[in-house]
Amino acid sequence: MAYMLLHHETDDYDAWKARFDADPAGRAEVATAYQIFRGVDDPTKVFIGVEFASVEDAKSFRERLLASGALDTMAVVTPPTVVEVADRGEY
Numbered sequence: 340m341a342y343m344l345l346h347h348e349t350d351d352y353d354a355w356k357a358r359f360d361a362d363p364a365g366r367a368e369v370a371t372a373y374q375i376f377r378g379v380d381d382p383t384k385v386f387i388g389v390e391f392a393s394v395e396d397a398k399s400f401r402e403r404l405l406a407s408g409a410l411d412t413m414a415v416v417t418p419p420t421v422v423e424v425a426d427r428g429e430y
Contacts, residue, residue: 340390340424341397346417347385352377355385355413364407369400384416397421 349355359375366373371390378384391397401419404410410419 340392341394342422342424343389343391343397343401344417344420344422345387345389345415347387348383348414348416349385350383352382352385358409358413359387363409364400364404366400366404369396394421394423 347355356375366389369391371392373387373389376386376388378386389397389400391400398421401421404419
């Protein structure tokens, strides 16, 4: 399993979410899940985690996303980064 992480900033979450939901790069075709987080102290900060079955799927989608131009009008703080879980614990 692999993930793609992104960090955006937006002054209008509802408009940003509508663009996210439009899915211009076809996220729903390859991803298995996503989570969206917002800053508690600063709700303009939006963090996205998209889950993929493999690193290859995540990397392929990242390239599709970048090529789509969907991020060109967004305030991207951290560009799409493909990661794997290095450690996990439960309490």
